[in-house]
Every structure is written in C-alpha cells, then in structure tokens.
Amino acid sequence: xxxxxxxxxxxxxxxxxASCVLAQETYTVDPVHSQPSYEIRHLAGLSxxxxxxxxxxxxxxxxxxxxxxxxxxxxxxxxxxxxxxxLDEIMKGEQYFNIAKYPTMTFxxxxxxxxxxxxxxxxxxxxxxxxxxxxxxxxxxxxxxxNPFNKKAMCxxxxxxxxxxxxxxxxxxxxxxxxxxxxxxIPVEAYKD
Amino acid sequence: xxxxxxxxAVLLAACAPALAEENYRVDPLHTASTFAVxxxxxxxxxxxxxxxxxxxxxDRAAKTGSIDxxxxxSLVTSGSTSRETLLKSEDYFNVAQFPTITFxxxxxxxxxxxxxxxxxxxxxxxxxxxxxxxxxxxxxxxHPSTKKPVCGAEVTANVKRSEFGMTKNQASTGDEVRIAIAxxxxxx
Numbered sequence: 137x138x139x140x141x142x143x144x145x146x147x148x149x150x151x152x153x154a155s156c157v158l159a160q161e162t163y164t165v166d167p168v169h170s171q172p173s174y175e176i177r178h179l180a181g182l183s184x185x186x187x188x189x190x191x192x193x194x195x196x197x198x199x200x201x202x203x204x205x206x207x208x209x210x211x212x213x214x215x216x217x218x219x220x221x222x223l224d225e226i227m228k229g230e231q232y233f234n235i236a237k238y239p240t241m242t243f244x245x246x247x248x249x250x251x252x253x254x255x256x257x258x259x260x261x262x263x264x265x266x267x268x269x270x271x272x273x274x275x276x277x278x279x280x281x282x283n284p285f286n287k288k289a290m291c292x293x294x295x296x297x298x299x300x301x302x303x304x305x306x307x308x309x310x311x312x313x314x315x316x317x318x319x320x321x322i323p324v325e326a327y328k329d
Numbered sequence: 330x331x332x333x334x335x336x337x338a339v340l341l342a343a344c345a346p347a348l349a350e351e352n353y354r355v356d357p358l359h360t361a362s363t364f365a366v367x368x369x370x371x372x373x374x375x376x377x378x379x380x381x382x383x384x385x386x387x388d389r390a391a392k393t394g395s396i397d398x399x400x401x402x403s404l405v406t407s408g409s410t411s412r413e414t415l416l417k418s419e420d421y422f423n424v425a426q427f428p429t430i431t432f433x434x435x436x437x438x439x440x441x442x443x444x445x446x447x448x449x450x451x452x453x454x455x456x457x458x459x460x461x462x463x464x465x466x467x468x469x470x471x472h473p474s475t476k477k478p479v480c481g482a483e484v485t486a487n488v489k490r491s492e493f494g495m496t497k498n499q500a501s502t503g504d505e506v507r508i509a510i511a512x513x514x515x516x517x
Contacts, residue, residue, distance in 0.1 A: 168409040169372055178359055182470060182481025183511040186361055188375070190408070217406060219361035219377045279371060284500065292371025312473050323372035 159201045163291060163326035165194035165209065170324040172211050176301075177315040185314065187227060190215035196326050198248070198255065198291075205248035207258055211241050231308035238265050245273070254278045255293065267304045273297045289328040296321050353385040353480060353514035355398060362400045362430075362510045366490075367503035374502075376416065378430070379404025385480075385514050387437070387444065394437035396447055400430040420497040427454050434462070443467045444482065451486075456493045462486045478516035485509050 173188035194209030213235045218224055228235045245260025255278045262271040273295050280291040297320040302310060310316045363377040383398030403424040405416045417424045434449025444467045451460040462484050469480040486508045491499070 168412065169368055169374060171375065171408045173375060178511075178513070179470065179472065179479070179481065181466065182468060182479065183359055183466075183513045184483055185359060185511060186363060186377070188377075219363075219379070219381075219406075220358055223358060277372075281369065281371065283369065290371070292369065294373060323368075323374060325368070325372050 160197055160199040160205075162329045163196040163198070164329055165192065165196065166290070166325045166327055167192055169292075170194075170322065170326070172320065172322045175319040175321065177317070179313065180311070181315070185218070185223075187216055187218040187223075189213065190217055194326075196291075200250075200253040203248075203250040203253075205246075205255065207243065207245040207248070207260060209243045211243075212239065213241055214239050232306060234265060241265075243271065243273075249275075262299070262304075264304045265306060269299075269303050271297055271299055283327075290325055291328075292323070292325045294321070294323055349390045350386055350388045351478075352517045353387065354517055355381060355383045355385065356479070356513045356515050357382055359481075359513040360511060362508070365507045365509070366505070369501055370503075373507075374408060376405055376407025376412075378402055378406075381510065381512075387480075389439070389442045392437075392439040394435075394444065396432060396434040396437070396449060398432050400432075401428065402430045402453075403428040421495055423454050432460070432462075438464075447484075451488065451493075453493045454495065458488070458492050460486050460488055472515070475515070479513055480516075481511075481513045483509065484512055 170192060171188050171190065172192055173186060175184050175186050178185045189211050191212035192209060194207065196205065196207050198205040213233045214228070216224060216227055216233060216235070218227060227233055241262065241264040243260055243262050245258040247259040248255050249257035249259070255275050257275050258273040260271060260273070261268050274297065276294045276296070278291065278293040280289065282288070283290050299318050299320065300316045301318050302316050357380045360381045361377055362381045363375060365373045365375045368374045379401030381398060381400050383396070385394065385396050387394040402422045403417070405413060405422055405424070407413055407416060416422055431452045432449055434447040436448040437444050438446035444464045446464050447462040449460060449462070450457050463486065465483045467480065467482040469478060471477070472479045488506050488508060489504050490506050491504050
C-alpha cells in the first residue's frame, strides 16, 4: 500500500505533465490552403490592388483549456505574386519588399485571444524589411473539423490585420501613388500534428 | 475659309450629344480579376486571373453606358501549382478550349453620376449566363502622373459555378464563387 502510494506520488507529476502536454495541441499550417495576401488603395483610393504570397510555413499551438497559444509563421517574400508580372517585379524590388535582401518575413505571437474555446485574435510581432513591430491580428470563422477526405483533424480561419507600411520603412509611393495602410488577409488551414 | 468654318461649327454641333459619351480603356496593370470560394467550410480560397482588358463607355448625363471586358483565364493562379493545373483542366476553366472569360453589359446602374452596378452576361467555359455586378467606390480623378482622366471602382459579383457547368468537388469546395475585380480605366 505504501509502495503503491509512493508509486502514485511518483507518477503524479508525470500524469500532470502528460495532461498539460495533451491540452496543448500543435498544428502545422497547410501552405496550399493558407495563402497570405494584401490589399492596398491605389491613386488616392481609386482602386484596391492585391497581391499574395505562394509560399509560407508555420506552426500554431493551442491550449483551449488554458486559453493560450502561439503562432509562428514565415512567409517567403520571393513567392510574391500579383495579377501582373510587371507589377511583381516592382513589388519585389528594393522600393517595396526588397526580396534580394529580405527573402522572408515572419509573424510571431505568444498571445492568442480567445472567446470561449475559439481563437478570435492574436497579438504579436511582424518582422518585415528587417524591422519588427507589434501587430494585432483579427481571427474570424475559427473552426475545427475532421477533413472528410484524409480524416485528419484540422482547423481553419480567416485572419485579417491592418498595418501602416511606413512603420516598416516601406515608404515608396505614399501618398500620391498608393496608400500607407495595408490590409492583410490570410485564409488559414492547419493540420493537427 | 468661311465655308470650312461654318462646316466645322455644324459638325461640332452635330457631334455635341456624342461628347457626353466618355470612352475608357481598362488599365490591365491596375485591373485585377480575382475569385474566392469556400474550402471545407473552413477557409476562403482565393485566386486571380491573367490580364483583364476591355472598354467601358459612360454617358453620365443620360445615365447609360456599356462594359465589354475579357479576362485571360489561361493564366489563372491560386495557392499552389498543383491547384493551378487543376483549375486549368477540363473540369474547371478548361483553358485549352476556353482561354477567355468575357463580360458584356449595356445596362449600367447609376446613383447620381456614380456607377453602382451593371446587369450583363458572363461567358465562361462557353456558357453564357446573366450576372449582376455590384460596383462600389466608383470615382474619377486626373491621374497624377499621366494627367489623363481615370476612373476606378471595386466590382463584385456572386456566381454559382455549377451554372457554368463547373460541378466538380462540390463536397470540398463551395458552389458559390465570390468575384472581386479591382478596376482602373483611362479615358481615351
């Protein structure tokens, strides 16, 4: 009995440890269905110009009971695409994303915002053009399902944010050609590891 | 000399009503046709097409006008090269047979001088269906660099892809497709 109790006491921290690990779920971003995109107003608001990045990778951890989690996403800036190859070259150039010098940008957060057990936002830091600044993401339509085809557990959401590009030193064209405010839109799907 | 002057004056007078009609050419560099569709009910997947070209005619006084645009479907892009191959295939845009999507309208809707919508016909995969476009943020300005009059707007529409015979993968991908076109057009 004493021995059993001792065993229980010994294994208790392990059990607690195990339950902590179990509460935290890790997800890997599905790059095929998670394409970061941006929108910017052109010529003092005449039209909305869009672009997106073909390649991104990322990990998300979620602990729904503790209402905590982390996000770490890397976007390959060389994979930038708009509707026009000519515009792609302009956007990849020194005056905008400067991909030769800054081939990636990153977003990191260890401060997810929950409403119940749904993620509704994240506060973190965006590093772009070598400059790191705080950004708040809004997360809509967060839901988790089992993929009906591959039967894997997955979550999806629509992420949006608004930033001023001048804060990262991307000043070209403000305000005559294109706006300072950039809307970021990221549909995201992530599979549970 | 005087005869020619009079003749010119008469011609100008005769042409005056036509002056109310403004012709615009779509600027392909700043016009982008995109689409969004729900995937597994989890996320909105987006894509865009190649060059959008065409003309827009506006008569703001008469509140009439027309749109005639062509969208290059053969350069559809979306998320991954494997998906792009799929979208170009027979099951989706069938770009080998139908490289171009067209929209034509002779029925623009105005609110005052601003265009707010258009009813017309969308031809995709060889199928023509009526489509109603919503036009928001319509405004015109003098282009700061070229000094030419330019108009811009955001055009949106919802279509059911099945109506155009695009019926594959309804279990994973929504039938309703949201179209968003940022447009800038330069007066000719």
